[in-house]
Amino acid sequence: MEQGPLLKVENLSKAFGGVQAVLNVSFALKKGDILGIIGPNGSGKTTLANLTTGFVKPDRGTVRFKARDITGAPPHKIANLGLTRTFQVMRPYHSLSAYKNLIVPLNSPRVRQTRGGKLGDTDAVAIDILEEIGFERDARVPYKIAGSLPLGYLKRLELGRCFALNPEVIICDEIFSGLSMSEITSMIPLLERIQMDGVTLVMIEHRLRELFRLADRVIVMNFGQKIAEGIPLEVMEDPEVKKAYLGRERA
Amino acid sequence: MVDETRRKKRLDRSIKVRTEGLYALSSWTEMLYLILPRALLIVGLLTLPLLLDMYWQRVLCAAGIYALLALGFDLLAEYVGLVCLGGAFFIGSGGYISGLLNAHLGWSALFCIPIATLGGAIFSTLVLIPALRLRGIYFAIISFMFPMFARYIIIALSIFGGTEGISALGTLPNVWTEIYLILVVVIIALFAIRRLVNEDIGLILRGIKDNDQAVKASGINITSYKIKAVFIASLLGSFGGAYLSHLYGWLGISLFAMDFSILPIAASVMGGMGTLAGPVLGAFALTPLSEALRGFGQLRVVIYCFILIGFIVYKPEGLLNYFQRKYHQFELWETV
Numbered sequence: 001m002e003q004g005p006l007l008k009v010e011n012l013s014k015a016f017g018g019v020q021a022v023l024n025v026s027f028a029l030k031k032g033d034i035l036g037i038i039g040p041n042g043s044g045k046t047t048l049a050n051l052t053t054g055f056v057k058p059d060r061g062t063v064r065f066k067a068r069d070i071t072g073a074p075p076h077k078i079a080n081l082g083l084t085r086t087f088q089v090m091r092p093y094h095s096l097s098a099y100k101n102l103i104v105p106l107n108s109p110r111v112r113q114t115r116g117g118k119l120g121d122t123d124a125v126a127i128d129i130l131e132e133i134g135f136e137r138d139a140r141v142p143y144k145i146a147g148s149l150p151l152g153y154l155k156r157l158e159l160g161r162c163f164a165l166n167p168e169v170i171i172c173d174e175i176f177s178g179l180s181m182s183e184i185t186s187m188i189p190l191l192e193r194i195q196m197d198g199v200t201l202v203m204i205e206h207r208l209r210e211l212f213r214l215a216d217r218v219i220v221m222n223f224g225q226k227i228a229e230g231i232p233l234e235v236m237e238d239p240e241v242k243k244a245y246l247g248r249e250r251a
Numbered sequence: 252m253v254d255e256t257r258r259k260k261r262l263d264r265s266i267k268v269r270t271e272g273l274y275a276l277s278s279w280t281e282m283l284y285l286i287l288p289r290a291l292l293i294v295g296l297l298t299l300p301l302l303l304d305m306y307w308q309r310v311l312c313a314a315g316i317y318a319l320l321a322l323g324f325d326l327l328a329e330y331v332g333l334v335c336l337g338g339a340f341f342i343g344s345g346g347y348i349s350g351l352l353n354a355h356l357g358w359s360a361l362f363c364i365p366i367a368t369l370g371g372a373i374f375s376t377l378v379l380i381p382a383l384r385l386r387g388i389y390f391a392i393i394s395f396m397f398p399m400f401a402r403y404i405i406i407a408l409s410i411f412g413g414t415e416g417i418s419a420l421g422t423l424p425n426v427w428t429e430i431y432l433i434l435v436v437v438i439i440a441l442f443a444i445r446r447l448v449n450e451d452i453g454l455i456l457r458g459i460k461d462n463d464q465a466v467k468a469s470g471i472n473i474t475s476y477k478i479k480a481v482f483i484a485s486l487l488g489s490f491g492g493a494y495l496s497h498l499y500g501w502l503g504i505s506l507f508a509m510d511f512s513i514l515p516i517a518a519s520v521m522g523g524m525g526t527l528a529g530p531v532l533g534a535f536a537l538t539p540l541s542e543a544l545r546g547f548g549q550l551r552v553v554i555y556c557f558i559l560i561g562f563i564v565y566k567p568e569g570l571l572n573y574f575q576r577k578y579h580q581f582e583l584w585e586t587v
Contacts, residue, residue: 053468079470087468093461096454104458107451108470122451158465165470 004067006031006200007083007169012051012061021047023224024061029169034191034201036215036232038208040244044224045204046088049171053085054078065169080110082168086161086175088204090154094147098135101146101157102126105164114166126164133160134190152183156190163194170194171202176210184210208236220244260585267579288578292528293438296535300430307539308430312498314538315433316342316491321515321522321530322440323484329525330448331480332460334387337379337394339511341488342495343401345371347411349493350502353421360421360497364490371489376482383477386463398507405504416503423497433494437531440487445527447483456480514538521562523569532571 005028014022022044029035037045050056052063054075062071065083078084093101105111106122130142134156141149146157155175162170172191176184184207191214195201205211211218212232220228220235222244228235235241270281300308320338327333349367352358358366375397382393405411423429447453458466459473466473488511496502514537515530522533540558544551566573 055464055467074472075464075467076470076472079468084468084470087464091462091465093454093458093465095457095461100454101458103451103454104466104471105469107455110470161465161469 005029005064006033006066007052007202008062008064009048009052010062010064012048012063013059014047014051014056015059020224022051022058025221025224025226026061027219027226027229029200029202031168031200032195032198033217034195034203034215036211036218037202037204037221038206038211038218039221043221043244045221046173047224048221049085049173049202049204053083053171076108079165079167080108082110082166083171084162084165084167084169085171086155086158086173088173088177090151090158092146092149092154092157094145096146097143098146098149098153098157099123099126099130099142102129102160102164105161108165111164111166129160129164130157133163134186135160151178152180155179155183155187159190159194163199167199169200169202171204173204174206175203176205176207188213208232255587257584257586259582261576261580261582263580292532296434296438297431300427300434305426308426309498310539310542311535312429312433313495314535315437316495317511317514317518317538318437318531318534319433319440319487319491320511321518321534322437322444322527323487324515325519325524325527325530326444326448327480327484328519330453330460331456331477332386332463333383333394333477333481334391335379335394335481335484336391336512336516337375337397338488338515339398339507339509340378340394340401341371341375341485342492342511343398343507344374344485345489345492345494346496346502346506347371347492348374348489350417350420350496351411353497354417360423363421364493364497367493368486368490371492372482372485375485375489376478379481379485380474380478383474383481395512398509398512402504402507405507412503414504416501416505418501420496420500420502422500429498433491436490436494441528441531444483448527452476452479514541517559519569520559520567521569523571523573526569526571526575529569529571533569536570 007029009028010026012022012025025048027035037048039045047056051058054070054073054077057072062069064070065078065081068081070078070081093104103122103126106125127142135141135153141153149157159172159175176187179187188210191201203211203215215232217230218232218235219226220241227240227244228238266281266284269277270285275281275285300311303311320342323341324335324338327335345367348370349363352363352366353360378397379394382390385393406414411417423432448457455466455471455476459476463473492506496506515534518533518537519530521537522529522531541551541555544554547554562569
């Protein structure tokens with residue numbers, strides 16, 4: 001069990017009408033990995049995340065998580081197995097205060113099971129998690145309405161929502177986008193700490209420089225297909241990748 | 252038109268700030284400040300029947316039924332994101348189950364009502380389950396269809412008394428039981444649901460309204476939570492229906508009338524969407540109003556519409572939000 005891949009995706013394909021969003025993509029994820037997924041806009045990265053986490057059903061291919069076939073399973077079942085994701089567009093539960101946002105995952109069957117039903121005061125647990133992921137600088141922020149928080153906090157809240165689930169894999173869909181350089185710099189140690197806690201990360205990103213500081217391995221996608229996979233800096237030397245990013249002439 | 256040189260400034264009253272959290276216990280004034288609006292509602296509702304004559308007591312009973320429907324509508328619309336126009340279906344299922352049990356098995360009204368409340372709620376929830384995957388206007392349309400559907404089935408098959416209905420059902424023991432049963436249920440339901448929306452289950456429901464995708468990614472089965480919410484709302488409606496059939500001692504297809512689906516929306520708009528207490532107040536204001544306007548015959552609907560449009564245009568926040576603001580804040584004009 002320990003040696004086998006935690007998450008194994010094989011020949012995943014999905015077409016929306018005439019658009020082949022994802023075509024025959026395969027990858028495997030070992031426990032403790034940080035895998036980056038990069039590619040130009042519209043190359044199928046988010047669709048890949050949607051297919052893996054059950055939000056969109058694949059046309060072909062299989063997704064196996066912990067040796068269990070989860071292809072086409074509903075998202076909440078997949079999340080309860082320990083595979084969850086953040087969303088590219090930040091939409092918190094805007095009418096609730098920040099810490100109340102975490103009450104939702106804390107009520108999932110998975111958390112109830114892993115904590116043995118003895119959660120105690122969920123509010124206190126929620127506040128603890130928020131402090132862990134970077135809400136500690138201002139004691140009032142967790143009590144603010146989530147809809148009024150700035151983007152940096154929303155990204156952390158989104159990560160906190162996943163983290164509260166006590167997951168094994170988090171797929172982060174462009175968690176750096178829209179953040180300033182200093183915000184990203186403070187986010188990187190946080191992601192490293194989450195990884196140290198035993199969470200395997202998949203990061204879909206456009207910010208390559210920051211991603212390469214974290215990722216052990218990257219997959220490059222273009223037009224729905226995987227065009228390269230490997231160690232970050234080596235992959236960027238790949239002629240196919242250069243072509244995808246810079247165009248034929250410059251490559 | 253609008254005087255641009257000055258604007259309204261709103262500030263929280265100091266007592267409002269003092270009553271937040273544990274500080275509320277600091278003195279009687281603070282506690283009174285918190286208790287007063289709640290006590291006013293409860294005492295007001297409970298003493299109202301004593302001041303009214305027979306006719307208006309009946310109107311009050313009907314208002315109570317609409318209040319329950321409005322409460323259910325507000326819960327589903329503002330806390331779960333399901334705009335449910337199936338109020339008449341809840342009323343009809345509760346009313347028919349209770350009436351039929353009473354007519355065919357001879358069980359007393361006080362015994363039939365709880366059974367029908369539960370039975371009607373289970374039945375309407377089961378019927379609505381397939382529609383739960385729809386959102387917004389799509390759910391509204393489907394839920395609006397069910398009461399008509401039930402109506403035509405009853406007419407076409409001539410079951411349950413067909414178009415005639417069934418009369419001479421058992422009634423409640425006396426007029427005071429009738430009135431206080433519905434008023435007490437309204438008050439309990441209001442405070443129970445206000446508490447519910449701040450419990451964990453309520454937070455999950457509000458999460459579903461704000462972003463159902465994130466709730467799914469948090470490992471929560473949103474359909475099962477939506478079912479629970481619809482069940483709670485239909486409990487209220489089915490109780491109203493069961494009570495109604497014994498109030499008039501009669502059941503018929505008018506239990507599936509459109510009024511039961513539409514008036515709660517008007518009551519919610521008037522009272523203030525999402526405040527829970529607002530829709531209840533709205534129902535207690537609108538039902539007597541529509542009774543008072545009965546003398547105008549068909550013109551009543553026109554006047555009624557003008558009142559509604561007036562609210563939507565001039566006070567879209569609704570009555571309760573307006574009163575709440577006046578209670579908690581003071582306003583002053585400042586020059587810009």
